[in-house]
Amino acid sequence: MGGVYSSERITGVFSYESSDIDWCEDNYIHSEHVVEYFNTVSSFTFFIIAPVMLYLLHPYAKERSLSIHMVWVMMIFVGLFSAYFHMTLSFVGQMLDELSILWVLAVGYSVWFPRKLYPSFIKDRTMFSRLVMGITVVTSVSSFVKPTANAYALNCFGLHLLYVLALEMKSCSDQKAVRLAKLSVGLWTLAITCWISDRFGCSLWQRLNFCYLHGIWHILIVMAVAYGSTLIAYLDANNEIPYSLPGLQYWPCDKWALGFPHLVLKGTTKTRKQC
């Protein structure tokens, strides 16, 4: 009897609409197998942007540490779990989506958090990474206590990241970096506005027959992370591998205001040996 009950509970967490969250987009509009169609499809933006970022960051990751690639490899899983979540609105989908975001943030903090901002008892990056991993394991377990609060807690990291960026930008006068900081913060602001409007203004958007704000958030947040992580990589390269003479370039034209930013290392290994 108890066995039947617990196996029903296990299958229950996988079942469609077992999550407490239902986003503004109407359910089952285009398919009986996909609960939120546009939210599911827009999650695939992660699959397009992640390989481009892995390619663009490769010269820097090779010089600095290949573990940097973990961030964008894990972003592919964020996209996959996000698509699964919106396709099913299941409890398992929600937890996978939220836990994968938490772990990307943990890896991002481990590899990129500026050493000069470490608490005084931290000796080096290895010790900092161990601390971050320990906190993330505990947080992952606690995230099952009140799953609906997780998304709000995760968004607070966006605010903390802005604070860290502001501190780092204080000592940076490079005009391209300043432009990239403005673009990243602008994209994040637009993204979070869409996320909040979808959560709290749904009745208005339904009256206007425009329930796609969460899907638009997916597209904007992945762009904000692409732009923001290029800036963070640039600042990190200046701190950790200054001999590589890091610079920012915009594709396809360096002078365009809205080009795609990427990191170039003008110093070679040869330059390093000569120094």
Ligand SMILES: CCCCCCCC/C=C\CCCCCCCC(=O)N[C@@H](CO)[C@H](O)/C=C/CCCCCCCCCCCCC
């Ligand atoms: C010095 C530290 C550097 C750390 C860099 C870390 C970079 C990666 C960070 C975050 C990945 C964000 C992934 C977004 C996933 C979207 C999936 C999604 O939509 N999930 C929702 C449900 O479908 C869920 O409700 C969303 C929850 C909120 C997630 C908030 C994540 C914080 C994002 C911070 C990004 C800041 C970019 C800053 C640029 C200036």
Ligand SMILES: [Ca+2]
């Ligand atoms: Ca919905």
Ligand SMILES: [Zn+2]
């Ligand atoms: Zn989503």
